[in-house]
Amino acid sequence: MSLGDFLELAYYLSILTFYLGVLIYALPIPITGLKRWGPRLISDAFFVASLTFGFYAILNAANYIAQVLGSDWVRYFGFLNAQLTAQLSMIFGLSALTKFVPPKFAPIISKLISSLVGKLMWAVYATMFMYIIGFVIYKDYTLFASLGIALMAIPFRIARGAGAFLLAFSLVFFVALPLYPAFFSMIVVPPKPNVEIYEPYQQGVRHYEHSSPILDLAIPHPLRTMLRMQIPVSQPPNGFTKLLSTIARVVYAVLLASVLYLTLLLSISVGLARALGGFGRLRVL
Template sequence: MNVFEILAISQDLAGLTYFLGTLLMAVPIPVYGVKKWGPRLVIDGIYSSVLVNLYETLIAIIAQLGSYLGINWSYYMNWLYQLLTGELQVYTLLRTLYTTITSFPYGGINPIVGPLSLFLSMISGFMSITGTLIVISQLVYNYVGLILALGILLISIPFRVGRSIGGSFIGFSIVFYIGLPLLPSFLSAFNVNVLQNTVNSADNLTVLATQVIPAYIEGTILMPLVYIGILTSLSIGIGSAISGSYSRLPIPVDFL
Protein backbone atom coordinates (compact mmCIF):
# COMPACT_ATOMS: atom_id res chain seq x y z
CA MET A 1 0.00 0.00 0.00
CA ASN A 2 1.49 3.32 -1.07
CA VAL A 3 1.03 6.80 0.34
CA PHE A 4 -1.74 7.84 -2.03
CA GLU A 5 -3.78 4.73 -1.29
CA ILE A 6 -3.50 5.58 2.41
CA LEU A 7 -4.61 9.14 1.67
CA ALA A 8 -7.56 7.83 -0.37
CA ILE A 9 -8.65 5.69 2.58
CA SER A 10 -8.18 8.70 4.85
CA GLN A 11 -10.44 10.78 2.63
CA ASP A 12 -13.08 8.05 2.71
CA LEU A 13 -12.86 7.89 6.49
CA ALA A 14 -13.14 11.67 6.68
CA GLY A 15 -16.32 11.53 4.61
CA LEU A 16 -17.66 8.71 6.76
CA THR A 17 -16.93 10.71 9.90
CA TYR A 18 -18.74 13.73 8.48
CA PHE A 19 -21.86 11.81 7.49
CA LEU A 20 -21.93 9.94 10.81
CA GLY A 21 -21.96 13.34 12.47
CA THR A 22 -24.86 14.58 10.37
CA LEU A 23 -26.69 11.32 11.04
CA LEU A 24 -26.32 11.65 14.80
CA MET A 25 -27.48 15.26 14.64
CA ALA A 26 -30.60 14.16 12.75
CA VAL A 27 -31.43 11.10 14.86
CA PRO A 28 -34.50 11.82 17.04
CA ILE A 29 -32.89 10.54 20.22
CA PRO A 30 -32.88 13.14 23.02
CA VAL A 31 -29.77 11.72 24.67
CA TYR A 32 -27.02 14.29 25.15
CA GLY A 33 -24.27 11.68 25.27
CA VAL A 34 -25.21 10.64 21.74
CA LYS A 35 -26.19 13.99 20.26
CA LYS A 36 -23.00 15.74 21.36
CA TRP A 37 -20.98 13.57 18.99
CA GLY A 38 -22.82 14.96 15.98
CA PRO A 39 -21.12 18.38 15.75
CA ARG A 40 -17.80 16.86 16.83
CA LEU A 41 -17.84 14.29 14.05
CA VAL A 42 -18.83 16.89 11.47
CA ILE A 43 -15.90 19.09 12.49
CA ASP A 44 -13.55 16.09 12.66
CA GLY A 45 -14.57 15.01 9.17
CA ILE A 46 -13.87 18.45 7.74
CA TYR A 47 -10.58 18.70 9.63
CA SER A 48 -9.43 15.28 8.42
CA SER A 49 -10.33 16.15 4.84
CA VAL A 50 -8.29 19.34 5.11
CA LEU A 51 -5.29 17.37 6.39
CA VAL A 52 -5.56 14.94 3.48
CA ASN A 53 -5.54 17.79 0.98
CA LEU A 54 -2.64 19.48 2.78
CA TYR A 55 -0.42 16.38 2.61
CA GLU A 56 1.79 17.59 -0.24
CA THR A 57 1.88 21.06 1.31
CA LEU A 58 3.14 19.57 4.58
CA ILE A 59 5.83 17.64 2.72
CA ALA A 60 6.89 20.84 0.95
CA ILE A 61 6.98 22.73 4.25
CA ILE A 62 9.16 20.02 5.81
CA ALA A 63 11.56 20.16 2.87
CA GLN A 64 11.63 23.96 2.91
CA LEU A 65 12.31 24.14 6.64
CA GLY A 66 15.04 21.55 6.27
CA SER A 67 16.63 23.52 3.47
CA TYR A 68 16.39 26.74 5.47
CA LEU A 69 18.10 25.11 8.46
CA GLY A 70 20.75 23.56 6.24
CA ILE A 71 20.11 19.90 6.99
CA ASN A 72 22.18 17.37 5.07
CA TRP A 73 21.05 13.79 5.44
CA SER A 74 24.01 12.40 3.48
CA TYR A 75 26.49 14.10 5.77
CA TYR A 76 24.53 13.03 8.86
CA MET A 77 24.36 9.36 7.87
CA ASN A 78 28.05 9.41 6.92
CA TRP A 79 28.78 10.92 10.35
CA LEU A 80 26.89 8.12 12.08
CA TYR A 81 28.70 5.43 10.12
CA GLN A 82 32.07 7.04 10.85
CA LEU A 83 31.16 7.09 14.53
CA LEU A 84 30.19 3.42 14.42
CA THR A 85 33.41 2.57 12.56
CA GLY A 86 35.51 4.36 15.18
CA GLU A 87 33.74 2.51 17.98
CA LEU A 88 34.24 -0.78 16.17
CA GLN A 89 37.96 -0.09 15.75
CA VAL A 90 38.36 0.61 19.46
CA TYR A 91 36.35 -2.50 20.32
CA THR A 92 38.42 -4.68 17.98
CA LEU A 93 41.65 -3.33 19.44
CA LEU A 94 40.52 -3.98 23.00
CA ARG A 95 39.15 -7.39 22.12
CA THR A 96 42.45 -8.39 20.56
CA LEU A 97 44.35 -7.23 23.62
CA TYR A 98 41.92 -9.01 25.94
CA THR A 99 42.20 -12.27 23.99
CA THR A 100 45.99 -12.05 23.91
CA ILE A 101 46.31 -11.50 27.66
CA THR A 102 43.84 -14.20 28.66
CA SER A 103 45.51 -16.73 26.32
CA PHE A 104 48.61 -16.81 28.53
CA PRO A 105 48.77 -19.08 31.58
CA TYR A 106 47.13 -17.35 34.55
CA GLY A 107 46.24 -14.49 32.22
CA GLY A 108 42.79 -14.35 33.74
CA ILE A 109 44.18 -13.01 37.00
CA ASN A 110 46.13 -10.23 35.30
CA PRO A 111 45.01 -6.94 36.91
CA ILE A 112 44.46 -5.39 33.49
CA VAL A 113 41.79 -7.94 32.54
CA GLY A 114 39.12 -6.35 34.75
CA PRO A 115 39.38 -2.84 33.26
CA LEU A 116 39.58 -4.29 29.75
CA SER A 117 36.39 -6.26 30.30
CA LEU A 118 34.66 -3.13 31.57
CA PHE A 119 35.85 -1.07 28.59
CA LEU A 120 34.67 -3.77 26.18
CA SER A 121 31.19 -3.72 27.72
CA MET A 122 31.04 0.07 27.52
CA ILE A 123 32.18 0.24 23.89
CA SER A 124 29.69 -2.49 23.01
CA GLY A 125 26.96 -0.38 24.58
CA PHE A 126 28.08 2.67 22.61
CA MET A 127 27.89 0.66 19.37
CA SER A 128 24.39 -0.53 20.24
CA ILE A 129 23.23 3.05 20.79
CA THR A 130 24.79 4.26 17.54
CA GLY A 131 23.31 1.31 15.64
CA THR A 132 19.86 2.03 17.04
CA LEU A 133 20.19 5.68 16.06
CA ILE A 134 21.14 4.61 12.53
CA VAL A 135 18.05 2.40 12.27
CA ILE A 136 15.74 5.17 13.49
CA SER A 137 17.38 7.69 11.17
CA GLN A 138 16.99 5.41 8.16
CA LEU A 139 13.35 4.85 9.10
CA VAL A 140 12.66 8.58 9.31
CA TYR A 141 14.58 9.44 6.13
CA ASN A 142 13.08 6.71 3.95
CA TYR A 143 9.51 6.75 5.25
CA VAL A 144 8.78 10.30 6.37
CA GLY A 145 5.97 10.62 3.82
CA LEU A 146 4.47 7.27 4.82
CA ILE A 147 4.61 8.13 8.53
CA LEU A 148 2.91 11.45 7.83
CA ALA A 149 0.19 9.74 5.76
CA LEU A 150 -0.38 7.15 8.48
CA GLY A 151 -0.81 9.97 10.97
CA ILE A 152 -3.50 11.53 8.80
CA LEU A 153 -5.16 8.13 8.41
CA LEU A 154 -5.31 7.60 12.17
CA ILE A 155 -6.73 11.08 12.74
CA SER A 156 -9.42 10.35 10.13
CA ILE A 157 -10.82 7.35 12.03
CA PRO A 158 -14.32 8.19 13.32
CA PHE A 159 -14.99 8.96 16.98
CA ARG A 160 -11.37 10.10 17.50
CA VAL A 161 -10.15 6.55 18.09
CA GLY A 162 -6.70 7.19 16.61
CA ARG A 163 -6.55 10.96 16.95
CA SER A 164 -3.84 11.09 19.62
CA ILE A 165 -1.46 8.59 18.02
CA GLY A 166 -2.15 10.12 14.60
CA GLY A 167 -1.03 13.51 15.83
CA SER A 168 2.09 11.94 17.30
CA PHE A 169 2.93 10.34 13.93
CA ILE A 170 2.65 13.70 12.20
CA GLY A 171 4.66 15.53 14.86
CA PHE A 172 7.31 12.80 14.85
CA SER A 173 7.71 12.85 11.07
CA ILE A 174 8.08 16.63 10.94
CA VAL A 175 10.39 17.19 13.90
CA PHE A 176 12.66 14.18 13.56
CA TYR A 177 13.11 14.54 9.80
CA ILE A 178 14.30 18.09 10.30
CA GLY A 179 16.00 17.64 13.66
CA LEU A 180 18.00 14.42 13.45
CA PRO A 181 20.48 15.63 10.78
CA LEU A 182 21.28 18.61 13.02
CA LEU A 183 22.67 16.36 15.78
CA PRO A 184 26.34 16.75 14.66
CA SER A 185 25.90 20.53 14.61
CA PHE A 186 24.36 20.41 18.08
CA LEU A 187 27.36 18.48 19.39
CA SER A 188 29.81 20.81 17.64
CA ALA A 189 28.14 23.81 19.26
CA PHE A 190 29.24 22.38 22.61
CA ASN A 191 32.71 21.42 21.32
CA VAL A 192 31.90 17.72 21.38
CA ASN A 193 33.53 15.79 18.54
CA VAL A 194 33.59 12.05 19.13
CA LEU A 195 35.11 11.38 15.70
CA GLN A 196 38.43 12.79 16.88
CA ASN A 197 38.72 10.36 19.76
CA THR A 198 40.31 6.99 19.09
CA VAL A 199 43.09 4.72 20.31
CA ASN A 200 45.87 3.82 17.91
CA SER A 201 47.78 1.55 20.24
CA ALA A 202 46.67 -1.17 22.59
CA ASP A 203 49.31 0.01 25.05
CA ASN A 204 47.75 3.44 25.51
CA LEU A 205 45.03 2.45 27.95
CA THR A 206 45.45 5.71 29.83
CA VAL A 207 44.22 7.64 26.79
CA LEU A 208 41.33 5.20 26.50
CA ALA A 209 40.29 5.62 30.13
CA THR A 210 40.80 9.38 30.39
CA GLN A 211 39.86 10.63 26.91
CA VAL A 212 38.14 8.14 24.61
CA ILE A 213 35.62 6.60 27.01
CA PRO A 214 34.58 9.96 28.55
CA ALA A 215 34.26 11.45 25.06
CA TYR A 216 32.03 8.58 23.94
CA ILE A 217 29.91 8.88 27.08
CA GLU A 218 29.43 12.58 26.40
CA GLY A 219 29.08 12.34 22.62
CA THR A 220 26.98 9.18 22.27
CA ILE A 221 24.91 9.18 25.46
CA LEU A 222 24.65 12.42 27.43
CA MET A 223 24.45 15.08 24.71
CA PRO A 224 22.39 12.98 22.26
CA LEU A 225 20.03 12.18 25.14
CA VAL A 226 19.52 15.90 25.74
CA TYR A 227 19.03 16.52 22.03
CA ILE A 228 16.60 13.63 21.55
CA GLY A 229 14.72 14.92 24.58
CA ILE A 230 14.37 18.32 22.91
CA LEU A 231 13.11 16.71 19.69
CA THR A 232 10.72 14.53 21.68
CA SER A 233 9.25 17.55 23.46
CA LEU A 234 8.77 19.37 20.16
CA SER A 235 7.19 16.28 18.58
CA ILE A 236 4.75 15.85 21.44
CA GLY A 237 3.89 19.54 21.34
CA ILE A 238 3.20 19.53 17.60
CA GLY A 239 1.33 16.23 17.85
CA SER A 240 -0.85 17.57 20.64
CA ALA A 241 -1.54 20.77 18.70
CA ILE A 242 -2.56 18.81 15.60
CA SER A 243 -4.65 16.20 17.40
CA GLY A 244 -6.09 18.50 20.05
CA SER A 245 -5.18 16.00 22.75
CA TYR A 246 -2.12 14.61 24.52
CA SER A 247 0.09 12.57 22.24
CA ARG A 248 3.11 10.31 22.54
CA LEU A 249 5.88 9.36 20.16
CA PRO A 250 5.10 6.41 17.88
CA ILE A 251 8.45 4.79 18.76
CA PRO A 252 10.33 4.52 22.06
CA VAL A 253 13.32 6.84 22.41
CA ASP A 254 14.57 5.58 25.75
CA PHE A 255 17.22 3.39 24.09
CA LEU A 256 19.82 5.88 25.30
Protein backbone atom coordinates in the same frame (compact mmCIF):
# COMPACT_ATOMS: atom_id res chain seq x y z
CA MET B 1 -0.37 -0.35 1.70
CA SER B 2 1.25 2.58 -0.01
CA LEU B 3 1.15 6.32 0.60
CA GLY B 4 -1.71 6.85 -1.88
CA ASP B 5 -3.74 4.06 -0.28
CA PHE B 6 -3.44 5.64 3.16
CA LEU B 7 -4.43 9.05 1.82
CA GLU B 8 -7.43 7.60 -0.02
CA LEU B 9 -8.43 5.73 3.12
CA ALA B 10 -8.10 8.92 5.16
CA TYR B 11 -10.26 10.79 2.64
CA TYR B 12 -13.05 8.23 2.69
CA LEU B 13 -12.86 7.95 6.47
CA SER B 14 -13.21 11.72 6.74
CA ILE B 15 -16.33 11.58 4.52
CA LEU B 16 -17.70 8.77 6.71
CA THR B 17 -16.95 10.85 9.82
CA PHE B 18 -18.75 13.79 8.26
CA TYR B 19 -21.90 11.79 7.46
CA LEU B 20 -21.86 10.15 10.89
CA GLY B 21 -21.75 13.65 12.36
CA VAL B 22 -24.70 14.67 10.20
CA LEU B 23 -26.52 11.48 11.22
CA ILE B 24 -26.04 12.30 14.89
CA TYR B 25 -27.14 15.87 14.20
CA ALA B 26 -30.37 14.57 12.67
CA LEU B 27 -31.12 12.03 15.41
CA PRO B 28 -34.47 12.64 17.09
CA ILE B 29 -32.97 12.01 20.54
CA PRO B 30 -32.57 15.23 22.54
CA ILE B 31 -29.55 14.18 24.63
CA THR B 32 -27.03 17.03 24.77
CA GLY B 33 -23.97 14.79 25.25
CA LEU B 34 -24.85 12.76 22.18
CA LYS B 35 -25.84 15.75 20.08
CA ARG B 36 -22.53 17.47 20.85
CA TRP B 37 -20.79 14.79 18.79
CA GLY B 38 -22.52 16.05 15.64
CA PRO B 39 -20.64 19.34 15.13
CA ARG B 40 -17.52 17.81 16.63
CA LEU B 41 -17.45 15.01 14.05
CA ILE B 42 -18.24 17.43 11.21
CA SER B 43 -15.35 19.75 12.15
CA ASP B 44 -13.03 16.73 12.59
CA ALA B 45 -13.94 15.55 9.10
CA PHE B 46 -13.14 18.95 7.56
CA PHE B 47 -9.85 19.13 9.46
CA VAL B 48 -8.75 15.67 8.36
CA ALA B 49 -9.85 16.36 4.78
CA SER B 50 -7.71 19.52 4.81
CA LEU B 51 -4.75 17.52 6.10
CA THR B 52 -5.30 14.86 3.43
CA PHE B 53 -5.57 17.28 0.54
CA GLY B 54 -2.82 19.49 1.92
CA PHE B 55 -0.50 16.54 2.48
CA TYR B 56 1.98 17.57 -0.19
CA ALA B 57 1.83 21.19 0.95
CA ILE B 58 2.75 19.99 4.47
CA LEU B 59 5.61 17.88 3.09
CA ASN B 60 6.85 20.81 0.99
CA ALA B 61 6.73 23.08 4.03
CA ALA B 62 8.69 20.52 6.09
CA ASN B 63 11.23 20.19 3.30
CA TYR B 64 11.55 23.96 3.09
CA ILE B 65 12.12 24.30 6.83
CA ALA B 66 14.68 21.49 6.69
CA GLN B 67 16.55 23.27 3.90
CA VAL B 68 16.47 26.58 5.77
CA LEU B 69 17.85 24.92 8.91
CA GLY B 70 20.56 23.24 6.86
CA SER B 71 19.70 19.64 7.57
CA ASP B 72 21.61 17.22 5.39
CA TRP B 73 20.94 13.47 5.45
CA VAL B 74 24.20 12.60 3.69
CA ARG B 75 26.14 14.44 6.38
CA TYR B 76 24.07 12.75 9.10
CA PHE B 77 24.76 9.23 7.83
CA GLY B 78 28.42 10.09 7.18
CA PHE B 79 28.77 11.38 10.74
CA LEU B 80 27.21 8.24 12.22
CA ASN B 81 29.35 6.04 9.96
CA ALA B 82 32.48 7.82 11.17
CA GLN B 83 31.39 7.44 14.79
CA LEU B 84 30.65 3.76 14.35
CA THR B 85 33.98 3.19 12.62
CA ALA B 86 35.85 4.95 15.44
CA GLN B 87 34.02 3.02 18.15
CA LEU B 88 34.45 -0.33 16.43
CA SER B 89 38.12 0.29 15.75
CA MET B 90 38.59 1.13 19.44
CA ILE B 91 36.89 -2.14 20.35
CA PHE B 92 39.01 -4.13 17.91
CA GLY B 93 42.16 -2.38 19.10
CA LEU B 94 41.37 -3.13 22.74
CA SER B 95 40.56 -6.75 21.92
CA ALA B 96 43.84 -7.06 20.04
CA LEU B 97 45.76 -5.73 23.07
CA THR B 98 45.15 -8.92 25.01
CA LYS B 99 47.30 -10.87 22.52
CA PHE B 100 50.35 -8.78 23.35
CA VAL B 101 50.10 -9.16 27.10
CA PRO B 102 52.34 -11.74 28.85
CA PRO B 103 50.35 -14.83 29.84
CA LYS B 104 50.93 -14.06 33.52
CA PHE B 105 48.80 -10.88 33.39
CA ALA B 106 46.43 -12.04 30.68
CA PRO B 107 43.40 -12.87 32.90
CA ILE B 108 43.46 -9.48 34.67
CA ILE B 109 44.01 -7.48 31.52
CA SER B 110 41.38 -9.38 29.55
CA LYS B 111 38.85 -8.82 32.34
CA LEU B 112 39.62 -5.10 32.32
CA ILE B 113 39.44 -4.90 28.54
CA SER B 114 36.18 -6.82 28.37
CA SER B 115 34.71 -4.35 30.85
CA LEU B 116 35.90 -1.44 28.67
CA VAL B 117 34.55 -3.13 25.54
CA GLY B 118 31.23 -3.58 27.33
CA LYS B 119 31.09 0.16 28.02
CA LEU B 120 32.03 0.94 24.43
CA MET B 121 29.28 -1.37 23.19
CA TRP B 122 26.75 0.98 24.79
CA ALA B 123 28.04 3.76 22.57
CA VAL B 124 27.84 1.41 19.57
CA TYR B 125 24.22 0.53 20.44
CA ALA B 126 23.30 4.22 20.78
CA THR B 127 24.93 5.07 17.44
CA MET B 128 23.29 2.08 15.75
CA PHE B 129 19.92 3.15 17.15
CA MET B 130 20.39 6.66 15.77
CA TYR B 131 21.41 5.14 12.43
CA ILE B 132 18.38 2.85 12.26
CA ILE B 133 15.89 5.51 13.31
CA GLY B 134 17.42 7.91 10.77
CA PHE B 135 17.25 5.28 8.04
CA VAL B 136 13.60 4.48 8.81
CA ILE B 137 12.61 8.16 8.89
CA TYR B 138 14.60 8.99 5.75
CA LYS B 139 13.06 6.09 3.81
CA ASP B 140 9.47 6.15 5.02
CA TYR B 141 8.58 9.45 6.66
CA THR B 142 5.88 10.13 4.05
CA LEU B 143 4.35 6.72 4.75
CA PHE B 144 4.31 7.39 8.51
CA ALA B 145 2.78 10.82 7.98
CA SER B 146 0.03 9.44 5.73
CA LEU B 147 -0.62 6.59 8.18
CA GLY B 148 -0.92 9.22 10.92
CA ILE B 149 -3.52 11.12 8.91
CA ALA B 150 -5.42 7.87 8.23
CA LEU B 151 -5.44 7.10 11.96
CA MET B 152 -6.64 10.62 12.72
CA ALA B 153 -9.49 10.11 10.27
CA ILE B 154 -11.06 7.20 12.17
CA PRO B 155 -14.48 8.38 13.39
CA PHE B 156 -15.17 9.34 17.02
CA ARG B 157 -11.50 10.29 17.61
CA ILE B 158 -10.61 6.70 18.42
CA ALA B 159 -6.99 6.86 17.17
CA ARG B 160 -6.68 10.63 16.86
CA GLY B 161 -3.91 10.94 19.46
CA ALA B 162 -1.85 8.14 17.92
CA GLY B 163 -2.34 9.54 14.43
CA ALA B 164 -1.42 13.10 15.41
CA PHE B 165 1.68 11.84 17.20
CA LEU B 166 2.74 9.74 14.20
CA LEU B 167 2.30 12.69 11.85
CA ALA B 168 4.16 15.06 14.18
CA PHE B 169 6.89 12.48 14.85
CA SER B 170 7.59 11.89 11.17
CA LEU B 171 7.65 15.60 10.33
CA VAL B 172 9.78 16.67 13.31
CA PHE B 173 12.27 13.85 12.88
CA PHE B 174 12.52 14.42 9.14
CA VAL B 175 13.33 18.08 9.70
CA ALA B 176 15.47 17.92 12.81
CA LEU B 177 17.19 14.52 12.97
CA PRO B 178 19.86 15.43 10.37
CA LEU B 179 20.89 18.31 12.66
CA TYR B 180 22.21 15.76 15.17
CA PRO B 181 25.91 16.21 14.17
CA ALA B 182 25.67 19.93 14.98
CA PHE B 183 23.98 19.15 18.30
CA PHE B 184 26.61 16.52 19.10
CA SER B 185 29.48 18.89 18.45
CA MET B 186 27.74 21.56 20.54
CA ILE B 187 27.35 19.14 23.46
CA VAL B 188 30.82 17.60 23.24
CA VAL B 189 32.81 20.71 22.36
CA PRO B 190 31.10 23.63 24.11
CA PRO B 191 32.03 27.09 22.83
CA LYS B 192 34.56 28.85 25.07
CA PRO B 193 34.55 32.54 24.18
CA ASN B 194 36.45 33.94 27.17
CA VAL B 195 38.35 31.00 28.53
CA GLU B 196 41.72 30.07 27.14
CA ILE B 197 43.92 27.17 28.05
CA TYR B 198 47.51 28.36 28.59
CA GLU B 199 50.69 26.38 28.67
CA PRO B 200 51.55 25.24 32.19
CA TYR B 201 53.68 27.58 34.32
CA GLN B 202 55.02 24.68 36.27
CA GLN B 203 55.53 21.09 35.42
CA GLY B 204 52.34 19.04 35.80
CA VAL B 205 49.94 21.93 36.43
CA ARG B 206 47.64 23.44 33.84
CA HIS B 207 45.84 26.73 34.30
CA TYR B 208 42.52 27.89 32.92
CA GLU B 209 42.57 31.66 32.67
CA HIS B 210 39.74 34.09 32.29
CA SER B 211 40.97 36.86 30.07
CA SER B 212 38.99 39.95 29.24
CA PRO B 213 39.83 42.47 26.53
CA ILE B 214 39.83 45.40 28.99
CA LEU B 215 42.18 43.59 31.34
CA ASP B 216 44.48 42.68 28.46
CA LEU B 217 44.74 46.26 27.18
CA ALA B 218 44.93 48.22 30.39
CA ILE B 219 47.35 46.27 32.52
CA PRO B 220 50.98 45.41 31.73
CA HIS B 221 51.83 41.78 31.19
CA PRO B 222 53.41 40.69 34.55
CA LEU B 223 50.62 42.27 36.58
CA ARG B 224 48.02 40.80 34.21
CA THR B 225 49.45 37.35 34.81
CA MET B 226 49.07 37.82 38.55
CA LEU B 227 45.53 39.14 38.27
CA ARG B 228 44.21 36.33 36.12
CA MET B 229 42.14 33.74 37.88
CA GLN B 230 43.95 30.46 37.88
CA ILE B 231 42.22 27.14 38.20
CA PRO B 232 44.74 24.34 38.54
CA VAL B 233 43.75 21.10 36.82
CA SER B 234 45.71 17.97 37.51
CA GLN B 235 47.05 16.26 34.41
CA PRO B 236 46.48 12.57 33.79
CA PRO B 237 49.36 10.73 35.40
CA ASN B 238 49.97 8.22 32.62
CA GLY B 239 48.84 6.91 29.25
CA PHE B 240 46.54 4.26 30.66
CA THR B 241 44.45 6.77 32.60
CA LYS B 242 44.35 8.92 29.47
CA LEU B 243 43.03 5.94 27.51
CA LEU B 244 40.39 5.29 30.17
CA SER B 245 39.31 8.92 30.21
CA THR B 246 39.11 8.97 26.41
CA ILE B 247 36.90 5.87 26.35
CA ALA B 248 34.69 7.26 29.11
CA ARG B 249 34.39 10.53 27.21
CA VAL B 250 33.46 8.72 23.99
CA VAL B 251 30.84 6.57 25.71
CA TYR B 252 29.22 9.33 27.75
CA ALA B 253 29.32 11.89 24.95
CA VAL B 254 27.54 9.53 22.55
CA LEU B 255 25.00 8.33 25.12
CA LEU B 256 24.31 11.81 26.49
CA ALA B 257 24.01 13.46 23.09
CA SER B 258 21.76 10.78 21.58
CA VAL B 259 19.46 10.51 24.60
CA LEU B 260 19.22 14.29 24.97
CA TYR B 261 18.57 14.85 21.29
CA LEU B 262 15.95 12.11 20.99
CA THR B 263 14.19 13.41 24.13
CA LEU B 264 14.21 16.91 22.70
CA LEU B 265 12.76 15.78 19.38
CA LEU B 266 10.14 13.60 21.08
CA SER B 267 9.08 16.55 23.24
CA ILE B 268 8.69 18.72 20.16
CA SER B 269 6.72 15.91 18.49
CA VAL B 270 4.37 15.66 21.47
CA GLY B 271 3.87 19.43 21.41
CA LEU B 272 3.12 19.41 17.69
CA ALA B 273 0.78 16.44 18.13
CA ARG B 274 -1.12 18.38 20.78
CA ALA B 275 -1.32 21.34 18.43
CA LEU B 276 -2.70 19.06 15.72
CA GLY B 277 -5.52 18.13 18.08
CA GLY B 278 -4.23 14.86 19.41
CA PHE B 279 -4.75 13.16 22.76
CA GLY B 280 -8.48 13.96 22.84
CA ARG B 281 -10.35 11.50 25.03
CA LEU B 282 -13.31 9.50 23.81
CA ARG B 283 -16.41 10.91 25.46
CA VAL B 284 -19.64 9.20 24.48
CA LEU B 285 -22.08 10.99 26.73
